[in-house]
Amino acid sequence: MHDEPHEIAAENLTYTYPGMSRPALYGVSHRFRQGEFHAVLGRNGSGKSTLALCLNGLITPGEGRVLSCGLDTSVPTNASEIRKQVAIVFQTPDTRMVGSTVEEEVAFGPENLGLSPLVIRKRVDEALELAGIEDIARRQPQQLSLGQKQLVAVAGAIAMEPSFLISDESTSMLDVRSRAGVLKLFADLQERGVGIVHVTHFLEEAAIADQVVILESGRIAGTGPPGELLSDPTRVRNLGLDPLPATMVAEELAALGHHTGGYILTAEELLLWSRA
Protein backbone atom coordinates (compact mmCIF):
# COMPACT_ATOMS: atom_id res chain seq x y z
CA MET A 1 0.00 0.00 0.00
CA HIS A 2 3.06 2.28 0.27
CA ASP A 3 5.95 2.97 -2.09
CA GLU A 4 9.00 2.33 0.08
CA PRO A 5 9.16 -0.87 2.10
CA HIS A 6 9.20 -0.22 5.83
CA GLU A 7 10.33 -2.30 8.73
CA ILE A 8 9.70 -2.58 12.44
CA ALA A 9 13.00 -3.00 14.22
CA ALA A 10 13.15 -4.22 17.82
CA GLU A 11 16.61 -3.40 19.12
CA ASN A 12 17.72 -5.00 22.37
CA LEU A 13 14.15 -4.58 23.62
CA THR A 14 13.54 -5.17 27.34
CA TYR A 15 10.18 -4.69 29.02
CA THR A 16 9.11 -5.28 32.61
CA TYR A 17 5.47 -4.94 33.69
CA PRO A 18 4.91 -2.56 36.61
CA GLY A 19 5.26 -4.37 39.94
CA MET A 20 6.99 -7.41 38.43
CA SER A 21 10.62 -8.25 39.15
CA ARG A 22 11.35 -10.36 36.07
CA PRO A 23 11.26 -8.77 32.59
CA ALA A 24 8.54 -10.08 30.24
CA LEU A 25 10.94 -9.43 27.35
CA TYR A 26 14.71 -9.40 27.63
CA GLY A 27 17.15 -8.18 24.99
CA VAL A 28 14.90 -8.98 22.01
CA SER A 29 16.24 -7.88 18.62
CA HIS A 30 14.45 -8.67 15.36
CA ARG A 31 13.51 -6.93 12.10
CA PHE A 32 9.96 -7.38 10.82
CA ARG A 33 9.88 -6.39 7.15
CA GLN A 34 6.96 -5.01 5.17
CA GLY A 35 5.50 -7.50 2.71
CA GLU A 36 6.63 -10.50 4.77
CA PHE A 37 4.67 -12.82 7.08
CA HIS A 38 6.40 -13.30 10.44
CA ALA A 39 4.93 -15.74 12.97
CA VAL A 40 5.75 -15.35 16.67
CA LEU A 41 5.56 -18.63 18.63
CA GLY A 42 6.08 -19.53 22.26
CA ARG A 43 4.39 -21.10 25.27
CA ASN A 44 2.05 -19.15 27.63
CA GLY A 45 3.98 -16.41 29.40
CA SER A 46 6.90 -16.45 26.93
CA GLY A 47 6.38 -12.77 26.05
CA LYS A 48 4.56 -13.13 22.70
CA SER A 49 1.72 -10.70 23.44
CA THR A 50 4.08 -8.25 25.15
CA LEU A 51 6.16 -8.15 21.96
CA ALA A 52 3.02 -7.52 19.88
CA LEU A 53 2.05 -4.58 22.12
CA CYS A 54 5.59 -3.14 21.90
CA LEU A 55 5.62 -3.24 18.09
CA ASN A 56 2.89 -0.65 17.68
CA GLY A 57 3.86 1.37 20.72
CA LEU A 58 0.93 0.44 23.00
CA ILE A 59 3.64 -0.17 25.59
CA THR A 60 7.15 1.23 25.36
CA PRO A 61 10.47 -0.47 26.16
CA GLY A 62 12.22 -0.03 29.51
CA GLU A 63 15.53 -0.57 27.75
CA GLY A 64 16.47 -0.75 24.07
CA ARG A 65 14.07 0.62 21.49
CA VAL A 66 11.49 -0.18 18.84
CA LEU A 67 11.60 1.71 15.55
CA SER A 68 8.23 1.32 13.84
CA CYS A 69 8.57 2.49 10.24
CA GLY A 70 11.55 4.56 11.34
CA LEU A 71 9.71 6.12 14.28
CA ASP A 72 10.86 5.54 17.86
CA THR A 73 7.84 4.22 19.80
CA SER A 74 9.16 5.83 23.01
CA VAL A 75 8.68 9.34 21.61
CA PRO A 76 5.09 10.31 22.52
CA THR A 77 4.64 12.60 19.50
CA ASN A 78 5.25 9.63 17.18
CA ALA A 79 2.27 7.72 18.57
CA SER A 80 -0.40 8.86 16.11
CA GLU A 81 1.76 8.27 13.02
CA ILE A 82 2.74 4.81 14.33
CA ARG A 83 -0.95 3.91 14.86
CA LYS A 84 -1.59 4.82 11.20
CA GLN A 85 1.21 2.58 9.97
CA VAL A 86 0.93 -0.34 12.39
CA ALA A 87 -2.54 -1.77 13.03
CA ILE A 88 -3.25 -4.43 15.64
CA VAL A 89 -6.03 -7.00 16.13
CA PHE A 90 -6.56 -8.99 19.31
CA GLN A 91 -7.85 -12.37 20.48
CA THR A 92 -11.31 -11.13 21.50
CA PRO A 93 -12.87 -8.77 18.94
CA ASP A 94 -16.05 -8.22 21.05
CA THR A 95 -14.55 -5.96 23.63
CA ARG A 96 -13.38 -3.38 21.14
CA MET A 97 -16.44 -2.90 18.92
CA VAL A 98 -17.77 0.66 19.02
CA GLY A 99 -19.86 1.09 15.84
CA SER A 100 -23.58 0.34 15.69
CA THR A 101 -23.17 -1.22 12.24
CA VAL A 102 -20.30 -3.12 10.64
CA GLU A 103 -19.51 -0.27 8.24
CA GLU A 104 -19.49 2.31 11.03
CA GLU A 105 -17.13 0.04 12.92
CA VAL A 106 -14.80 -0.20 9.91
CA ALA A 107 -15.03 3.59 9.34
CA PHE A 108 -14.05 4.39 12.94
CA GLY A 109 -10.29 4.39 12.33
CA PRO A 110 -10.26 6.43 9.08
CA GLU A 111 -12.69 8.94 10.64
CA ASN A 112 -10.18 9.54 13.41
CA LEU A 113 -7.53 10.24 10.79
CA GLY A 114 -9.62 13.24 9.72
CA LEU A 115 -10.08 12.01 6.14
CA SER A 116 -12.79 13.40 3.86
CA PRO A 117 -16.13 11.51 3.79
CA LEU A 118 -15.51 10.43 0.19
CA VAL A 119 -12.11 8.96 0.99
CA ILE A 120 -13.56 7.23 4.09
CA ARG A 121 -16.36 5.71 1.99
CA LYS A 122 -13.85 4.42 -0.54
CA ARG A 123 -11.59 2.93 2.14
CA VAL A 124 -14.49 1.27 3.97
CA ASP A 125 -15.85 -0.27 0.75
CA GLU A 126 -12.43 -1.59 -0.21
CA ALA A 127 -11.78 -3.02 3.25
CA LEU A 128 -15.20 -4.72 3.38
CA GLU A 129 -14.61 -6.20 -0.08
CA LEU A 130 -11.12 -7.44 0.74
CA ALA A 131 -12.38 -9.05 3.96
CA GLY A 132 -15.31 -10.56 2.02
CA ILE A 133 -17.92 -9.10 4.36
CA GLU A 134 -19.78 -6.62 2.08
CA ASP A 135 -22.99 -8.59 2.65
CA ILE A 136 -23.00 -7.86 6.39
CA ALA A 137 -22.08 -4.13 6.11
CA ARG A 138 -25.38 -2.98 7.64
CA ARG A 139 -25.61 -5.61 10.39
CA GLN A 140 -24.96 -4.88 14.06
CA PRO A 141 -21.54 -6.19 15.13
CA GLN A 142 -23.09 -7.72 18.28
CA GLN A 143 -25.28 -10.02 16.15
CA LEU A 144 -22.34 -11.57 14.32
CA SER A 145 -20.50 -14.80 15.00
CA LEU A 146 -17.04 -14.64 16.55
CA GLY A 147 -15.42 -15.41 13.18
CA GLN A 148 -17.35 -12.62 11.44
CA LYS A 149 -16.48 -10.17 14.23
CA GLN A 150 -12.79 -10.96 13.80
CA LEU A 151 -13.07 -10.27 10.05
CA VAL A 152 -14.74 -6.93 10.91
CA ALA A 153 -11.86 -6.12 13.25
CA VAL A 154 -9.33 -6.92 10.52
CA ALA A 155 -11.36 -4.87 7.99
CA GLY A 156 -11.20 -1.95 10.44
CA ALA A 157 -7.44 -2.33 10.50
CA ILE A 158 -7.25 -2.56 6.68
CA ALA A 159 -9.22 0.67 6.33
CA MET A 160 -6.31 2.44 8.04
CA GLU A 161 -4.16 1.32 5.04
CA PRO A 162 -1.34 0.29 7.37
CA SER A 163 2.13 -0.91 6.40
CA PHE A 164 1.91 -3.60 9.10
CA LEU A 165 -0.81 -5.68 10.67
CA ILE A 166 -0.04 -7.19 14.08
CA SER A 167 -2.27 -10.12 15.05
CA ASP A 168 -2.13 -10.95 18.76
CA GLU A 169 -3.56 -14.50 18.80
CA SER A 170 -6.43 -13.25 16.63
CA THR A 171 -7.21 -16.80 15.48
CA SER A 172 -7.09 -18.66 18.80
CA MET A 173 -10.80 -18.35 19.66
CA LEU A 174 -11.95 -19.06 16.11
CA ASP A 175 -13.15 -22.35 14.68
CA VAL A 176 -11.16 -23.87 11.81
CA ARG A 177 -13.41 -22.41 9.10
CA SER A 178 -13.18 -18.87 10.48
CA ARG A 179 -9.45 -19.28 11.07
CA ALA A 180 -8.92 -20.27 7.46
CA GLY A 181 -10.84 -17.10 6.44
CA VAL A 182 -8.68 -14.82 8.59
CA LEU A 183 -5.42 -16.47 7.45
CA LYS A 184 -6.48 -16.15 3.79
CA LEU A 185 -7.09 -12.46 4.41
CA PHE A 186 -3.60 -12.10 5.92
CA ALA A 187 -2.15 -13.74 2.79
CA ASP A 188 -4.10 -11.34 0.54
CA LEU A 189 -2.85 -8.37 2.55
CA GLN A 190 0.71 -9.64 2.36
CA GLU A 191 0.36 -9.84 -1.41
CA ARG A 192 -0.60 -6.16 -1.35
CA GLY A 193 2.62 -5.36 0.47
CA VAL A 194 1.43 -5.32 4.09
CA GLY A 195 3.80 -6.86 6.65
CA ILE A 196 2.03 -9.42 8.86
CA VAL A 197 3.19 -10.25 12.39
CA HIS A 198 1.04 -13.13 13.64
CA VAL A 199 1.33 -14.23 17.27
CA THR A 200 0.08 -17.79 17.64
CA HIS A 201 0.58 -21.08 19.46
CA PHE A 202 -0.65 -23.13 16.48
CA LEU A 203 2.40 -24.54 14.70
CA GLU A 204 0.48 -25.15 11.49
CA GLU A 205 -0.15 -21.39 11.26
CA ALA A 206 3.54 -20.62 11.80
CA ALA A 207 4.44 -23.17 9.11
CA ILE A 208 3.00 -20.87 6.40
CA ALA A 209 5.09 -17.86 7.51
CA ASP A 210 8.21 -16.50 5.77
CA GLN A 211 10.00 -16.16 9.10
CA VAL A 212 9.35 -17.63 12.54
CA VAL A 213 10.38 -16.03 15.81
CA ILE A 214 10.32 -18.34 18.85
CA LEU A 215 10.25 -16.78 22.31
CA GLU A 216 11.17 -18.59 25.51
CA SER A 217 11.00 -16.83 28.91
CA GLY A 218 11.11 -13.42 27.25
CA ARG A 219 14.16 -14.12 25.09
CA ILE A 220 14.46 -15.11 21.45
CA ALA A 221 15.07 -18.86 21.31
CA GLY A 222 15.33 -18.95 17.52
CA THR A 223 14.52 -17.09 14.31
CA GLY A 224 14.49 -18.38 10.76
CA PRO A 225 12.33 -19.94 8.06
CA PRO A 226 9.73 -22.48 9.31
CA GLY A 227 11.56 -25.49 7.85
CA GLU A 228 14.70 -24.66 9.79
CA LEU A 229 12.96 -24.01 13.12
CA LEU A 230 9.99 -26.38 13.19
CA SER A 231 11.19 -29.58 11.52
CA ASP A 232 12.88 -31.03 14.63
CA PRO A 233 10.09 -32.41 16.88
CA THR A 234 12.30 -32.73 19.96
CA ARG A 235 13.37 -29.11 19.81
CA VAL A 236 9.76 -28.01 19.31
CA ARG A 237 8.58 -30.12 22.27
CA ASN A 238 11.31 -28.65 24.49
CA LEU A 239 9.91 -25.20 23.73
CA GLY A 240 6.54 -26.30 25.15
CA LEU A 241 4.90 -26.52 21.71
CA ASP A 242 3.15 -29.36 19.86
CA PRO A 243 5.33 -30.64 17.01
CA LEU A 244 3.77 -30.92 13.55
CA PRO A 245 2.86 -34.62 13.10
CA ALA A 246 4.49 -34.72 9.65
CA THR A 247 7.82 -33.86 11.30
CA MET A 248 7.41 -36.84 13.64
CA VAL A 249 6.72 -39.13 10.69
CA ALA A 250 9.83 -37.74 8.94
CA GLU A 251 11.80 -38.51 12.10
CA GLU A 252 10.50 -42.11 11.99
CA LEU A 253 11.46 -42.34 8.31
CA ALA A 254 15.00 -41.28 9.22
CA ALA A 255 15.06 -43.94 11.98
CA LEU A 256 14.07 -46.51 9.33
CA GLY A 257 17.06 -45.39 7.27
CA HIS A 258 15.15 -43.19 4.81
CA HIS A 259 16.46 -39.66 4.65
CA THR A 260 14.01 -37.25 3.15
CA GLY A 261 16.50 -34.60 2.07
CA GLY A 262 14.78 -31.23 2.54
CA TYR A 263 12.65 -30.12 5.47
CA ILE A 264 9.29 -31.83 5.87
CA LEU A 265 6.45 -30.01 7.65
CA THR A 266 3.29 -31.14 5.83
CA ALA A 267 1.41 -34.21 4.57
CA GLU A 268 1.94 -32.90 1.04
CA GLU A 269 5.72 -32.98 1.49
CA LEU A 270 5.55 -36.55 2.87
CA LEU A 271 3.47 -37.63 -0.12
CA LEU A 272 5.94 -35.97 -2.52
CA TRP A 273 8.71 -38.01 -0.91
CA SER A 274 6.72 -41.25 -1.24
CA ARG A 275 6.20 -40.55 -4.94
CA ALA A 276 9.77 -39.48 -5.73
Next chain:
Amino acid sequence: MVSRLSLKDVSYSYPFQDAMALSGINLETRPGEVFCIAGSNGSGKSTLAQICAGLLTPTSGSVLYDGKPARSGSRLLNLHRNVGLLFQSPEDQLFADTVRKDIEFGPRNQGLRGDDLAARVIDAARLVGLPLQDTGGRSPFSLSEGEKRRVALAGVLAMNPEILVLDEPFIGLDHDGREHLISALSSYVENKLATIVLVTHDLSGAWPLASRFALLSESRLVGIESKADLVLGNTDMLALGVRLPQWGVLAKELLHAGIPVEDPSDPSCLAKALVRRREVRDDR
Protein backbone atom coordinates in the same frame (compact mmCIF):
# COMPACT_ATOMS: atom_id res chain seq x y z
CA MET B 1 -27.52 -48.22 33.78
CA VAL B 2 -29.64 -45.11 34.11
CA SER B 3 -28.19 -42.23 32.15
CA ARG B 4 -26.75 -39.50 34.40
CA LEU B 5 -27.77 -36.54 32.29
CA SER B 6 -29.80 -36.79 29.13
CA LEU B 7 -31.58 -34.48 26.73
CA LYS B 8 -34.83 -35.46 25.06
CA ASP B 9 -36.02 -33.57 21.97
CA VAL B 10 -34.55 -30.34 23.31
CA SER B 11 -35.14 -27.18 21.29
CA TYR B 12 -34.32 -23.64 22.31
CA SER B 13 -34.79 -20.18 20.89
CA TYR B 14 -33.60 -17.02 22.61
CA PRO B 15 -36.29 -14.49 23.58
CA PHE B 16 -37.25 -12.14 20.72
CA GLN B 17 -35.39 -14.22 18.14
CA ASP B 18 -37.09 -16.28 15.45
CA ALA B 19 -34.19 -18.58 14.64
CA MET B 20 -33.79 -21.72 16.71
CA ALA B 21 -30.52 -21.83 18.65
CA LEU B 22 -31.03 -25.58 19.16
CA SER B 23 -33.38 -27.95 17.44
CA GLY B 24 -34.49 -31.48 18.43
CA ILE B 25 -31.41 -32.50 20.45
CA ASN B 26 -31.30 -36.01 21.90
CA LEU B 27 -28.32 -37.30 23.86
CA GLU B 28 -27.43 -39.43 26.87
CA THR B 29 -24.32 -39.34 29.03
CA ARG B 30 -23.06 -42.04 31.40
CA PRO B 31 -21.31 -41.95 34.77
CA GLY B 32 -17.52 -42.04 34.34
CA GLU B 33 -17.75 -40.70 30.79
CA VAL B 34 -16.29 -37.63 29.10
CA PHE B 35 -18.83 -36.77 26.43
CA CYS B 36 -17.67 -34.24 23.84
CA ILE B 37 -20.00 -31.86 22.01
CA ALA B 38 -18.16 -30.43 18.99
CA GLY B 39 -19.24 -27.63 16.68
CA SER B 40 -18.18 -24.36 15.07
CA ASN B 41 -18.58 -20.85 16.51
CA GLY B 42 -22.32 -20.16 16.42
CA SER B 43 -23.41 -23.81 16.07
CA GLY B 44 -25.34 -23.62 19.36
CA LYS B 45 -22.83 -25.42 21.55
CA SER B 46 -22.57 -22.80 24.32
CA THR B 47 -26.39 -22.70 24.46
CA LEU B 48 -26.36 -26.48 24.80
CA ALA B 49 -23.82 -26.25 27.65
CA GLN B 50 -26.07 -23.84 29.53
CA ILE B 51 -29.09 -26.07 28.98
CA CYS B 52 -27.18 -29.09 30.33
CA ALA B 53 -26.33 -27.05 33.44
CA GLY B 54 -29.95 -25.97 33.92
CA LEU B 55 -29.16 -22.27 33.38
CA LEU B 56 -31.44 -22.09 30.35
CA THR B 57 -34.77 -23.90 30.22
CA PRO B 58 -35.54 -25.63 26.91
CA THR B 59 -38.31 -24.00 24.82
CA SER B 60 -39.51 -27.55 24.23
CA GLY B 61 -38.28 -31.01 25.22
CA SER B 62 -36.62 -31.86 28.52
CA VAL B 63 -33.39 -32.27 30.44
CA LEU B 64 -33.37 -35.47 32.48
CA TYR B 65 -31.25 -35.90 35.60
CA ASP B 66 -30.95 -39.51 36.78
CA GLY B 67 -33.75 -40.34 34.38
CA LYS B 68 -36.23 -37.76 35.68
CA PRO B 69 -37.16 -34.45 34.01
CA ALA B 70 -35.54 -31.49 35.79
CA ARG B 71 -37.75 -28.65 34.72
CA SER B 72 -38.67 -26.88 37.93
CA GLY B 73 -38.89 -27.12 41.71
CA SER B 74 -36.78 -29.56 43.68
CA ARG B 75 -35.71 -31.56 40.62
CA LEU B 76 -34.28 -28.46 38.93
CA LEU B 77 -32.61 -27.53 42.22
CA ASN B 78 -31.15 -31.01 42.38
CA LEU B 79 -29.71 -30.56 38.87
CA HIS B 80 -28.21 -27.20 39.86
CA ARG B 81 -26.64 -28.77 42.96
CA ASN B 82 -25.01 -31.57 41.06
CA VAL B 83 -23.83 -29.81 37.90
CA GLY B 84 -20.86 -27.47 37.73
CA LEU B 85 -20.54 -25.23 34.67
CA LEU B 86 -17.27 -23.70 33.51
CA PHE B 87 -18.02 -20.73 31.25
CA GLN B 88 -16.05 -20.12 28.05
CA SER B 89 -14.63 -16.88 29.41
CA PRO B 90 -13.26 -16.90 32.98
CA GLU B 91 -14.25 -13.22 33.30
CA ASP B 92 -17.90 -14.38 33.26
CA GLN B 93 -17.23 -16.56 36.27
CA LEU B 94 -14.71 -14.84 38.55
CA PHE B 95 -15.92 -12.08 40.87
CA ALA B 96 -14.29 -12.18 44.34
CA ASP B 97 -11.42 -9.91 45.39
CA THR B 98 -9.06 -12.80 46.14
CA VAL B 99 -8.44 -16.15 44.49
CA ARG B 100 -9.11 -18.00 47.76
CA LYS B 101 -12.50 -16.33 48.28
CA ASP B 102 -13.45 -17.08 44.69
CA ILE B 103 -12.75 -20.80 45.08
CA GLU B 104 -14.46 -20.85 48.53
CA PHE B 105 -17.68 -19.29 47.28
CA GLY B 106 -19.35 -22.48 46.00
CA PRO B 107 -18.53 -24.87 48.87
CA ARG B 108 -19.35 -22.10 51.41
CA ASN B 109 -22.82 -21.87 49.85
CA GLN B 110 -23.08 -25.63 50.24
CA GLY B 111 -22.68 -25.04 53.99
CA LEU B 112 -19.02 -26.00 54.44
CA ARG B 113 -17.01 -24.13 57.07
CA GLY B 114 -13.66 -24.30 58.88
CA ASP B 115 -11.29 -27.16 58.10
CA ASP B 116 -13.73 -28.88 55.73
CA LEU B 117 -13.95 -25.74 53.64
CA ALA B 118 -10.19 -25.18 53.68
CA ALA B 119 -9.54 -28.79 52.67
CA ARG B 120 -11.99 -28.56 49.76
CA VAL B 121 -10.29 -25.40 48.48
CA ILE B 122 -6.81 -26.89 48.80
CA ASP B 123 -7.84 -30.08 46.97
CA ALA B 124 -9.43 -28.16 44.12
CA ALA B 125 -6.43 -25.83 43.75
CA ARG B 126 -4.03 -28.79 43.80
CA LEU B 127 -6.04 -30.59 41.13
CA VAL B 128 -5.79 -27.67 38.70
CA GLY B 129 -2.14 -26.99 39.60
CA LEU B 130 -2.68 -23.61 41.21
CA PRO B 131 -0.07 -22.65 43.83
CA LEU B 132 -2.43 -21.26 46.48
CA GLN B 133 0.37 -20.00 48.76
CA ASP B 134 1.49 -17.61 45.96
CA THR B 135 -1.83 -16.67 44.41
CA GLY B 136 -4.46 -17.25 47.16
CA GLY B 137 -4.38 -13.64 48.34
CA ARG B 138 -4.17 -12.04 44.89
CA SER B 139 -7.05 -10.69 42.86
CA PRO B 140 -8.05 -13.26 40.23
CA PHE B 141 -8.17 -10.41 37.71
CA SER B 142 -4.44 -9.73 38.15
CA LEU B 143 -3.56 -13.23 36.91
CA SER B 144 -2.65 -14.39 33.41
CA GLU B 145 -5.38 -15.85 31.15
CA GLY B 146 -4.20 -19.39 31.85
CA GLU B 147 -4.18 -18.84 35.63
CA LYS B 148 -7.66 -17.24 35.55
CA ARG B 149 -8.95 -20.36 33.81
CA ARG B 150 -7.43 -22.49 36.57
CA VAL B 151 -9.08 -20.42 39.30
CA ALA B 152 -12.45 -20.62 37.54
CA LEU B 153 -12.15 -24.40 37.19
CA ALA B 154 -10.98 -24.79 40.82
CA GLY B 155 -14.11 -22.87 41.89
CA VAL B 156 -16.30 -25.35 40.03
CA LEU B 157 -14.41 -28.44 41.23
CA ALA B 158 -14.53 -27.24 44.84
CA MET B 159 -18.28 -27.86 44.78
CA ASN B 160 -17.56 -31.53 44.04
CA PRO B 161 -20.16 -31.78 41.25
CA GLU B 162 -20.93 -35.19 39.83
CA ILE B 163 -21.49 -33.62 36.41
CA LEU B 164 -19.06 -31.08 34.98
CA VAL B 165 -20.05 -29.03 31.94
CA LEU B 166 -16.98 -27.35 30.43
CA ASP B 167 -17.32 -24.76 27.67
CA GLU B 168 -14.04 -24.52 25.68
CA PRO B 169 -11.77 -25.24 28.67
CA PHE B 170 -8.62 -25.55 26.52
CA ILE B 171 -8.71 -22.20 24.69
CA GLY B 172 -5.48 -20.26 25.06
CA LEU B 173 -3.68 -23.04 26.95
CA ASP B 174 -0.28 -24.09 25.62
CA HIS B 175 0.98 -27.66 25.43
CA ASP B 176 1.91 -27.95 29.13
CA GLY B 177 -1.27 -26.25 30.35
CA ARG B 178 -3.39 -28.53 28.21
CA GLU B 179 -1.62 -31.69 29.38
CA HIS B 180 -2.06 -30.63 33.01
CA LEU B 181 -5.78 -29.99 32.54
CA ILE B 182 -6.25 -33.31 30.75
CA SER B 183 -4.70 -35.22 33.63
CA ALA B 184 -6.67 -33.21 36.25
CA LEU B 185 -9.98 -33.91 34.50
CA SER B 186 -9.19 -37.53 33.91
CA SER B 187 -8.40 -38.16 37.59
CA TYR B 188 -11.55 -36.26 38.65
CA VAL B 189 -13.69 -38.50 36.45
CA GLU B 190 -11.97 -41.67 37.67
CA ASN B 191 -12.05 -40.85 41.38
CA LYS B 192 -15.66 -39.68 41.50
CA LEU B 193 -17.11 -41.63 38.60
CA ALA B 194 -18.16 -38.15 37.47
CA THR B 195 -19.55 -37.22 34.08
CA ILE B 196 -17.97 -34.49 31.97
CA VAL B 197 -19.76 -32.78 29.11
CA LEU B 198 -16.98 -31.05 27.17
CA VAL B 199 -18.03 -28.46 24.61
CA THR B 200 -15.42 -27.36 22.05
CA HIS B 201 -14.50 -26.52 18.45
CA ASP B 202 -10.97 -27.92 18.82
CA LEU B 203 -10.73 -31.64 19.53
CA SER B 204 -7.04 -31.73 20.47
CA GLY B 205 -7.76 -31.33 24.20
CA ALA B 206 -10.84 -33.56 24.22
CA TRP B 207 -9.14 -36.34 22.22
CA PRO B 208 -7.38 -38.19 25.09
CA LEU B 209 -10.44 -37.84 27.35
CA ALA B 210 -13.58 -38.48 25.31
CA SER B 211 -14.74 -41.59 23.52
CA ARG B 212 -17.95 -40.22 21.98
CA PHE B 213 -18.18 -36.98 20.02
CA ALA B 214 -21.56 -35.37 19.27
CA LEU B 215 -21.30 -33.18 16.18
CA LEU B 216 -23.39 -30.02 16.22
CA SER B 217 -24.06 -28.07 13.06
CA GLU B 218 -26.46 -25.15 12.63
CA SER B 219 -28.37 -25.93 15.83
CA ARG B 220 -28.80 -29.63 15.09
CA LEU B 221 -27.02 -32.78 16.15
CA VAL B 222 -25.71 -34.35 12.93
CA GLY B 223 -24.08 -37.42 14.43
CA ILE B 224 -22.36 -39.05 17.38
CA GLU B 225 -19.03 -40.52 16.29
CA SER B 226 -16.08 -42.40 17.75
CA LYS B 227 -12.45 -41.30 17.24
CA ALA B 228 -12.01 -43.87 14.48
CA ASP B 229 -15.17 -42.56 12.72
CA LEU B 230 -13.86 -39.00 12.90
CA VAL B 231 -10.44 -39.78 11.42
CA LEU B 232 -11.15 -42.66 9.09
CA GLY B 233 -14.73 -41.75 8.11
CA ASN B 234 -16.00 -39.28 5.54
CA THR B 235 -17.28 -36.53 7.82
CA ASP B 236 -16.03 -33.19 6.49
CA MET B 237 -14.58 -31.67 9.66
CA LEU B 238 -13.64 -28.37 7.98
CA ALA B 239 -17.25 -27.89 6.85
CA LEU B 240 -18.37 -28.56 10.43
CA GLY B 241 -15.82 -26.00 11.67
CA VAL B 242 -14.27 -28.54 14.04
CA ARG B 243 -10.49 -28.86 14.37
CA LEU B 244 -9.22 -32.42 14.57
CA PRO B 245 -5.96 -33.04 16.41
CA GLN B 246 -3.21 -32.49 13.85
CA TRP B 247 -2.64 -36.26 13.81
CA GLY B 248 -6.12 -36.77 12.51
CA VAL B 249 -5.66 -34.13 9.81
CA LEU B 250 -2.43 -35.78 8.61
CA ALA B 251 -4.01 -39.26 8.63
CA LYS B 252 -7.02 -37.99 6.66
CA GLU B 253 -4.76 -36.41 4.03
CA LEU B 254 -2.69 -39.59 3.64
CA LEU B 255 -5.88 -41.69 3.38
CA HIS B 256 -7.23 -39.41 0.64
CA ALA B 257 -3.97 -39.94 -1.25
CA GLY B 258 -4.55 -43.73 -1.08
CA ILE B 259 -2.04 -44.53 1.69
CA PRO B 260 -3.53 -47.17 4.02
CA VAL B 261 -3.58 -45.89 7.60
CA GLU B 262 -3.88 -48.48 10.35
CA ASP B 263 -3.15 -46.43 13.47
CA PRO B 264 -3.43 -42.71 12.72
CA SER B 265 -1.79 -41.65 15.99
CA ASP B 266 1.36 -43.76 15.54
CA PRO B 267 4.06 -41.94 13.53
CA SER B 268 6.01 -45.14 12.98
CA CYS B 269 2.97 -46.84 11.44
CA LEU B 270 2.48 -43.87 9.09
CA ALA B 271 6.19 -43.86 8.18
CA LYS B 272 6.07 -47.58 7.31
CA ALA B 273 2.99 -47.06 5.12
CA LEU B 274 4.84 -44.31 3.23
CA VAL B 275 7.93 -46.50 2.81
CA ARG B 276 5.74 -49.32 1.40
CA ARG B 277 4.21 -46.89 -1.08
CA ARG B 278 7.64 -45.71 -2.22
CA GLU B 279 8.92 -49.29 -2.57
CA VAL B 280 5.90 -50.31 -4.66
CA ARG B 281 6.80 -47.48 -7.03
CA ASP B 282 10.46 -48.55 -7.12
CA ASP B 283 9.43 -52.14 -8.02
CA ARG B 284 7.54 -50.90 -11.02
